[in-house]
Amino acid sequence: TPTVGVLALQGDVREHTAALQAAGAQVRPVRRPEELDGVDGLVIPGGESTTMSKLAVAFGLLEPLRARIRAGLPAYGSCAGMIMLADKILDGRDDQETIGGIDMTVRRNAFGRQNESFEAAVEIAGIEGGPCEGVFIRAPWVESVGAGVEVLARLQDETIVAVRQGNLLATSFHPELTGDHRVHGLFADMVRRTL
Ligand code: GLN
DSSP states (O other): OOEEEEEOSSSSHHHHHHHHHHTTOEEEEEOSHHHHTTOSEEEEOSSOHHHHHHHHHHTTOHHHHHHHHHTTOOEEEETHHHHHTEEEEESOOTTOOOOOOEEEEEETTTTTTTTSEEEEEEOOTTOOSSOEEEEEESOOEEEEEOTTOEEEEEETTTEEEEEEETTEEEESSOGGGTTOOHHHHHHHHHHHTTO
């Protein structure tokens, strides 16, 4: 059984914990650098990336997170978590840090005011059984990706909303809010393959 940490500084930690447990993982909250040591994978939840970034710096977690991810730790970020895994962000706050790891540029709050929140069916490469219900809440989109990044899903055949690069996975939307655990299942499989 893989042990998956959930970065528990801020955001929808409880929902990711439940989804990961349903996908067969053992789950631990991660708030301190030492808590990173025992995990085989890490989920970075949805929430508010500017706050998460500040807290990661304040808790001395930013550099340890960067180091573990550089060393190959599998990670999955939803929404704010996607922003945290982006090498570059647009419309971030001036002092906003990301962990990075995925060679992509992500635009925060990209869907704009009218569409701050919406749902859409999302077909995800590598996930069988029909589209997932995509819940987008002041969501980012992926503006561009480098050559090593696999695009897993687009909205209207256009806007990139799910990507994978090696052991790193990110979605603009929140599968943890839907009761459909297929994305967490995909991530748990990615983690299992590294054990
Ligand atoms: N808008 C948030 C941010 O920029 C992300 C929203 C979310 O995670 N639902 O961090």
